[in-house]
Amino acid sequence: MEALRIESTHKTPRVILDPENGIFEFSGRSIPEDSVGFYTPIFAWLEEYSKQPLPVTHVRFDLEYFNTSSSKNILEVLKRLEAIHAAGHEVRVTWYYDEDDEDMEETGQDYQALLNLPIELSVKVQS
Amino acid sequence: MVATESELLHEPALSYAYPLYRNMLDNSVVFIYNGPITPDLIVDVLNLVEYRLEDSREDRRISKKLFNIMVESFTIGDDVERGGAVLLVRQLPYLYAVSVGRRVRGDSVYAIKSFIDWVNTCSSEELRDAYHHLLQGKATHSIPPHIGGVPSISILDLARKSHDFLHYNFEYLDDFESFFSLEARIRKNNS
Amino acid sequence: MSMTYSYYKNMQLNNIIFVYQGEVTADLVSSILQMVENKLEGEGEDRKVKKRVFNVMVECLQNVYHHLDALPPTDPSNPVRDKTALLMIGREEKDYYIITGNHVLNDRIPELKSRLDRINRATKEELKQLYQEVLTGTGFSEKGTAGLGMIDIARKSGQRLGYDFHPVNDRYSFFSLEARVSRIPEK
Numbered sequence: 001m002e003a004l005r006i007e008s009t010h011k012t013p014r015v016i017l018d019p020e021n022g023i024f025e026f027s028g029r030s031i032p033e034d035s036v037g038f039y040t041p042i043f044a045w046l047e048e049y050s051k052q053p054l055p056v057t058h059v060r061f062d063l064e065y066f067n068t069s070s071s072k073n074i075l076e077v078l079k080r081l082e083a084i085h086a087a088g089h090e091v092r093v094t095w096y097y098d099e100d101d102e103d104m105e106e107t108g109q110d111y112q113a114l115l116n117l118p119i120e121l122s123v124k125v126q127s
Numbered sequence: 128m129v130a131t132e133s134e135l136l137h138e139p140a141l142s143y144a145y146p147l148y149r150n151m152l153d154n155s156v157v158f159i160y161n162g163p164i165t166p167d168l169i170v171d172v173l174n175l176v177e178y179r180l181e182d183s184r185e186d187r188r189i190s191k192k193l194f195n196i197m198v199e200s201f202t203i204g205d206d207v208e209r210g211g212a213v214l215l216v217r218q219l220p221y222l223y224a225v226s227v228g229r230r231v232r233g234d235s236v237y238a239i240k241s242f243i244d245w246v247n248t249c250s251s252e253e254l255r256d257a258y259h260h261l262l263q264g265k266a267t268h269s270i271p272p273h274i275g276g277v278p279s280i281s282i283l284d285l286a287r288k289s290h291d292f293l294h295y296n297f298e299y300l301d302d303f304e305s306f307f308s309l310e311a312r313i314r315k316n317n318s
Numbered sequence: 319m320s321m322t323y324s325y326y327k328n329m330q331l332n333n334i335i336f337v338y339q340g341e342v343t344a345d346l347v348s349s350i351l352q353m354v355e356n357k358l359e360g361e362g363e364d365r366k367v368k369k370r371v372f373n374v375m376v377e378c379l380q381n382v383y384h385h386l387d388a389l390p391p392t393d394p395s396n397p398v399r400d401k402t403a404l405l406m407i408g409r410e411e412k413d414y415y416i417i418t419g420n421h422v423l424n425d426r427i428p429e430l431k432s433r434l435d436r437i438n439r440a441t442k443e444e445l446k447q448l449y450q451e452v453l454t455g456t457g458f459s460e461k462g463t464a465g466l467g468m469i470d471i472a473r474k475s476g477q478r479l480g481y482d483f484h485p486v487n488d489r490y491s492f493f494s495l496e497a498r499v500s501r502i503p504e505k
Binding site: 139140141142143145147148151154158159160165167178179182210213227228296306310 | 320321322323325326328329330331332333334335336337338339340341343345346349350352353356357360402404406408415417419480481482484492494496
Binding site: 032106113114 | 166188191194195199202284
């Protein structure tokens with residue numbers, strides 16, 4: 001299976017889904033023109049990956065800001081990861097937030113509460 | 128001397144400049160935008176505000192919150208075809224206020240008003256629960272996803288992030304439309 | 319009437335797209351330019367018109383940015399006590415317009431007026447000549463490049479400059495300068 005790589009723009013995140021090493025990344029901003037259009041290929045890819053996932057998948061969310069329409073799509077991404085996890089293939093999600101960004105921390109907590117998936121909240125190291 | 132047509136056309140905006148400046152200064156308004164809202168515009172506006180905050184050496188916690196609130200506020204002005212939306216940011220010594228204004232159907236005024244009134248009575252736990260339901264696409268609390276074209280989740284999100292009452296106003300335009308404005312505030316001393 | 323609605327009404331009435339009030343710094347100027355550039359781009363405006371609006375805007379913002387330095391911000395009669403200005407951009411059916419506003423000392427008004435009137439009376443050719451005179455230090459004289467900016471705006475705009483002095487107090491007035499750019503592309 002081929003990796004999915006989407007480079008970031010000033011309004012959409014960088015997405016890396018690497019099936020070889022089981023390392024996924026979502027970073028940057030997410031306020032796309034058409035959030036369903038942006039996330040649909042990602043859902044399709046995850047659907048495919050869920051058929052033969054690695055024993056452990058590491059997922060890194062490192063987002064700067066996003067709107068609620070992206071929040072719904074991120075929840076969908078996480079739900080697909082939850083299904084992989086429930087099928088016995090470990091998925092470890094790390095949700096990074098800036099220590100000054102209490103809203104991003106709260107969003108991480110929202111996802112923790114809504115899903116049966118280990119989501120670790122982690123303060124981003126300042127560059 | 129008789130004014131030429133072009134001079135007459137020049138006049139309104141030019142003579143409005145000082146009253147507008149004075150009014151903005153008195154209300155601590157930093158900028159006002161009127162037109163369609165696109166993600167590109169949001170990014171550009173955030174950039175502008177970022178420089179302004181740097182110049183006023185704002186605390187990063189407050190800046191982050193202001194950004195998050197702006198991103199969501201502007202979503203409310205999305206999808207407005209006629210007249211576009213209005214965005215404005217006010218910077219006072221003790222608070223920031225982000226406002227969005229747009230036309231809504233006159234027959235949805237009552238529903239929007241009741242929803243915001245309800246949101247303003249909610250505790251943070253109630254807000255969180257309602258937000259979670261909407262995020263999952265569940266129709267409980269009898270909250271539809273949109274009320275008069277306004278995404279209800281955005282209003283809940285703003286209420287959660289601002290930790291303050293949402294301020295709103297409706298202005299009657301005609302039998303079909305009203306002008307809806309919503310202001311979310313960020314107080315510098317409590318969040 | 320709510321504040322947001324009254325702004326909306328006035329902005330619609332005057333075809334204003336964007337207005338900024340506050341301190342003007344180099345970073346701020348560049349972020350405003352970026353926004354306007356993207357906006358013109360997004361709306362599919364003619365390439366030449368786009369470029370002209372952008373160039374005029376750059377000059378207007380530069381002009382107000384440099385102009386502000388001439389003001390003593392700590393002067394007790396300065397109505398705002400800091401370097402705040404107004405920037406406004408509008409789009410009408412035929413023109414874009416850019417208005418900048420800032421406080422000026424009343425005793426500078428006659429000189430500013432006479433410069434603006436001279437610029438507005440000048441033909442395209444005369445403007446070019448005036449520009450070169452100021453550049454070489456023979457025209458407008460004493461105040462350095464302040465006059466150069468306005469000549470440049472007039473040349474790039476291709477239309478007469480609009481201006482207004484609104485009295486504020488004994489020492490200061492609010493000076494608004496308007497530059498227009500036609501939306502009808504030149505042949």
